[in-house]
Amino acid sequence: MKNHGGHPGLIASLFREQGSLIAGLSLLIALLGFPLAGLAQDAASASAAVAYRDIPQVGGSRNIIWVVAQQHLLLAGFVLGVPIFAWVCEIVGWKSGEKRYDKLAKEFTKLLTSAYATTALFGGILLFLLIGFYPKLMTYLTDIFFPSFVVYCALFLLETVTLYLYWYGWEAMQGGGMKVLHLFLGFLLNVFAFFIMIVPNSWATFQASPVVIAEGSALARAWAATWNPTWWPVNIHRLIANVVLGGFICGAYAGIRYLSATTAEERDHYDWMGYVGNFIGVFGMLPLPFAGYWLMREIYQYNQQMGITLMGGFLSWLFILQAVLIGALFLGANYYFWLGITHRIEGAEAKYRKPIMAMLVILLLCLGVWMTPHSLVASLEEARKMGGTHHPLLGVFGVMSAKMTVVNLMILVTFMSFVIYWRAGKEETATWAKVAKAVMGGVLGLAAIVVIILGVWGYFVPAIVRINYFSVAQVLIVLFVMLTITPLTALLLRSAKTTTEMVWGRMPPRAGYALVMNAVMVILLMTLMGYARSSSRVHWHVYGVMRDSSQYAYSPALGYAAVFMSLNTFVFCLLVSFIFWVATMGDKGKSAEVSGKGKMPAGAVPAMAGGSQKLDGK
Amino acid sequence: MSEVVLLQVIGLCVVGLGVVILLFIQARFLRVVGFVIIVLGIFALIALGVPQMASLPPAEEKFDVASIKTATDMAAIGQKIFFSKGQCALCHSIGPSESARCPDLKGIGAKLTREFIYESLTQPQAYIYLDFRHEGPPKEYPAKMPQINKNPIGLSNNEILSVIAFLQQMSGEPITVSPSEITQPAGQPQKVAALIPIVHGQ
Numbered sequence: 001m002k003n004h005g006g007h008p009g010l011i012a013s014l015f016r017e018q019g020s021l022i023a024g025l026s027l028l029i030a031l032l033g034f035p036l037a038g039l040a041q042d043a044a045s046a047s048a049a050v051a052y053r054d055i056p057q058v059g060g061s062r063n064i065i066w067v068v069a070q071q072h073l074l075l076a077g078f079v080l081g082v083p084i085f086a087w088v089c090e091i092v093g094w095k096s097g098e099k100r101y102d103k104l105a106k107e108f109t110k111l112l113t114s115a116y117a118t119t120a121l122f123g124g125i126l127l128f129l130l131i132g133f134y135p136k137l138m139t140y141l142t143d144i145f146f147p148s149f150v151v152y153c154a155l156f157l158l159e160t161v162t163l164y165l166y167w168y169g170w171e172a173m174q175g176g177g178m179k180v181l182h183l184f185l186g187f188l189l190n191v192f193a194f195f196i197m198i199v200p201n202s203w204a205t206f207q208a209s210p211v212v213i214a215e216g217s218a219l220a221r222a223w224a225a226t227w228n229p230t231w232w233p234v235n236i237h238r239l240i241a242n243v244v245l246g247g248f249i250c251g252a253y254a255g256i257r258y259l260s261a262t263t264a265e266e267r268d269h270y271d272w273m274g275y276v277g278n279f280i281g282v283f284g285m286l287p288l289p290f291a292g293y294w295l296m297r298e299i300y301q302y303n304q305q306m307g308i309t310l311m312g313g314f315l316s317w318l319f320i321l322q323a324v325l326i327g328a329l330f331l332g333a334n335y336y337f338w339l340g341i342t343h344r345i346e347g348a349e350a351k352y353r354k355p356i357m358a359m360l361v362i363l364l365l366c367l368g369v370w371m372t373p374h375s376l377v378a379s380l381e382e383a384r385k386m387g388g389t390h391h392p393l394l395g396v397f398g399v400m401s402a403k404m405t406v407v408n409l410m411i412l413v414t415f416m417s418f419v420i421y422w423r424a425g426k427e428e429t430a431t432w433a434k435v436a437k438a439v440m441g442g443v444l445g446l447a448a449i450v451v452i453i454l455g456v457w458g459y460f461v462p463a464i465v466r467i468n469y470f471s472v473a474q475v476l477i478v479l480f481v482m483l484t485i486t487p488l489t490a491l492l493l494r495s496a497k498t499t500t501e502m503v504w505g506r507m508p509p510r511a512g513y514a515l516v517m518n519a520v521m522v523i524l525l526m527t528l529m530g531y532a533r534s535s536s537r538v539h540w541h542v543y544g545v546m547r548d549s550s551q552y553a554y555s556p557a558l559g560y561a562a563v564f565m566s567l568n569t570f571v572f573c574l575l576v577s578f579i580f581w582v583a584t585m586g587d588k589g590k591s592a593e594v595s596g597k598g599k600m601p602a603g604a605v606p607a608m609a610g611g612s613q614k615l616d617g618k
Numbered sequence: 619m620s621e622v623v624l625l626q627v628i629g630l631c632v633v634g635l636g637v638v639i640l641l642f643i644q645a646r647f648l649r650v651v652g653f654v655i656i657v658l659g660i661f662a663l664i665a666l667g668v669p670q671m672a673s674l675p676p677a678e679e680k681f682d683v684a685s686i687k688t689a690t691d692m693a694a695i696g697q698k699i700f701f702s703k704g705q706c707a708l709c710h711s712i713g714p715s716e717s718a719r720c721p722d723l724k725g726i727g728a729k730l731t732r733e734f735i736y737e738s739l740t741q742p743q744a745y746i747y748l749d750f751r752h753e754g755p756p757k758e759y760p761a762k763m764p765q766i767n768k769n770p771i772g773l774s775n776n777e778i779l780s781v782i783a784f785l786q787q788m789s790g791e792p793i794t795v796s797p798s799e800i801t802q803p804a805g806q807p808q809k810v811a812a813l814i815p816i817v818h819g820q
Contacts, residue, residue: 259650260647304709317671321664513653524658538675539675543770545769554675559662562666563628570654
């Protein structure tokens with residue numbers, strides 16, 4: 001890419017070059033770290049004397065690891081989620097011929113080089129700290145997983161080469177067969193990224209659900225440890241979560257750029273980008289609870305105690321916080337859809353006001369049920385009056401049957417928001433349109449009724465029946481609705497007539513803030529569930545195999561942990577902002593040269609900062 | 619000032635800072651930062667408002683053989699283990715409970731022999747129950763109970779005997795475990811001959 005604009009362009013160019021250099025150096029550091037881990041094995045006799053090291057002056061080893069590991073994991077989620085996002089956008093652009101999708105894909109791939117370097121940097125720091133703080137544990141893990149360390153290094157090399165080809169070859173591979181080759185590179189990038197994700201997942205899941213075999217070759221032992229009971233549930237859960245993270249971060253970026261936009265062209269572009277980001281985030285979010293449900297089932301199957309520690313033990317209140325965060329995310333994502341319907345499509349507000357109100361009421365009711373705790377925080381006197389810690393009326397909503405039901409209903413409502421948005425401003429012309437709409441309405445209504453019936457029935461059957469049959473049936477029903485209505489709507493809209501064009505760039509500032517909030521909610525959720533996963537091991541480094549005998553062999557209470565989660569989220573947001581800022585420096589230099597054409601009136605600018613209502617009313 | 623109160627004050631200050639930024643600063647990026655810290659501060663305050671429970675590693679019960687004179691002494695230790703290291707109360711209750719996920723253990727010491735309790739703790743699958751809650755022939759209904767003498771709980775033989783003593787005592791039964799069965803300090807053989815598990819048929 002050619003630089004414009006003198007100084008900023010030069011800085012951008014330097015950063016780009018240094019970005020590659022930093023990426024290379026960081027990778028080198030990370031890769032060198034693994035042989036060091038191997039050497040640690042040879043020095044077992046020396047490290048056996050030191051099980052733990054600590055730096056209490058700067059918060060203690062556990063807290064330092066907490067922050068660094070969380071940053072690495074969030075960055076890794078971003079770096080693995082963005083290529084999926086970019087590749088899908090590139091395919092859409094290629095198939096539809098709409099250049100803006102290709103531009104969007106390129107814009108996000110540009111972030112990857114600097115984000116990749118930062119991720120590797122944190123990975124390297126994390127590795128050194130782990131070797132330093134937990135020599136005994138790392139020796140043990142190295143002994144088991146050394147073959148997979150080698151595989152991990154090889155994958156990193158392949159991913160790096162592919163990323164460079166994908167990014168630097170973007171312009172050169174635009175025409176004909178070369179574009180197909182570029183898309184194939186994007187596919188390869190995602191394949192390597194997937195394996196880069198699942199290899200370390202095996203180390204982390206091994207700690208929670210270890211499979212240790214004494215006999216066999218090093219490879220056989222590593223393979224047995226890798227294929228542990230929670231490995232695949234976590235792989236799938238993280239894969240989907242990374243797509244969600246990538247989508248919502250793209251949305252947040254677009255939201256901030258939209259708020260700062262100074263030209264109508266910028267407003268159009270970032271409004272559209274926010275829509276795409278939110279769409280992909282929601283698209284990933286809908287199946288995510290199912291993956292989470294599968295993971296919890298596997299945990300219960302592996303060790304009931306661990307399951308109960310999570311869901312019914314000291315971590316039970318964590319799931320109320322999870323409900324708050326996911327509920328806010330559902331509300332935020334739906335709110336953004338509704339704003340889109342009412343602001344981007346002329347005349348849609350009057351048509352959809354009632355359905356939107358109905359969906360809002362359902363969402364709030366469902367959220368209320370989901371947030372109802374199983375046991376209430378009550379004084380002794382209050383508990384006596386209630387006849388226990390369970391409220392006589394609200395206690396009914398505190399159990400799993402109610403929660404599973406409302407989660408499924410919230411997914412259905414969100415899916416409906418998406419379908420309404422999709423169909424708004426279009427008139428179906430197919431002869432079978434009426435039948436199709438009746439079928440879709442019937443499927444949706446029937447599904448909601450069956451989900452509720454199963455939820456109520458769930459109170460009267462043994463837990464094992466509810467968990468194994470009713471909950472699974474609810475999940476399958478909702479999946480069926482999505483898999484039926486999505487293709488049917490797509491078919492229906494193929495021949496539809498557009499009655500009202502969607503107008504971009506007219507969203508109020510609160511839409512930008514909604515996008516930012518969605519991203520913050522997803523990041524907080526990842527930090528929260530990271531704490532849950534780690535705490536479920538209680539006082540074990542490797543559950544039931546290697547006990548944590550350090551002074552930090554306890555899980556802190558939720559309040560203290562939440563402060564760390566907030567801190568980690570804030571630091572990650574700053575890091576991502578920095579990455580975006582660095583990566584888009586060159587663009588700003590370019591846009592400074594562009595003429596003032598399309599620039600908004602000076603008085604309108606503060607509106608995006610929330611100062612004027614003039615544009616909000618549009 | 620407790621740690622929770624201190625963190626709540628910090629959380630309120632963070633939210634306040636966010637509000638000040640939104641009220642007085644026009645720079646767009648800083649306004650977004652202000653909004654984000656309000657959201658994060660509110661989240662932390664909500665988390666600080668729920669019951670604060672830390673998960674501490676289980677305390678090791680010291681077996682001072684010389685201090686254990688009677689079976690009641692053993693039952694007292696067993697009670698502590700039941701609610702701490704043994705993690706029994708995580709799943710079981712003593713008396714009806716809405717939150718208990720596994721069988722109520724009230725009176726269990728009167729229903730089962732000490733040998734059967736010992737076997738249930740150390741070999742939970744030795745006796746497979748049958749599930750009749752459906753039509754047709756009953757299905758096997760294996761217990762989800764972990765082997766209590768293995769990790770991650772890993773109770774010692776002395777600790778298991780103490781838990782049995784507690785279960786018998788709280789069921790109003792005479793304690794059949796004797797202090798003489800307590801294993802002597804390391805190096806001396808364990809006296810577990812009286813507790814050979816009985817494997818039941820289905």
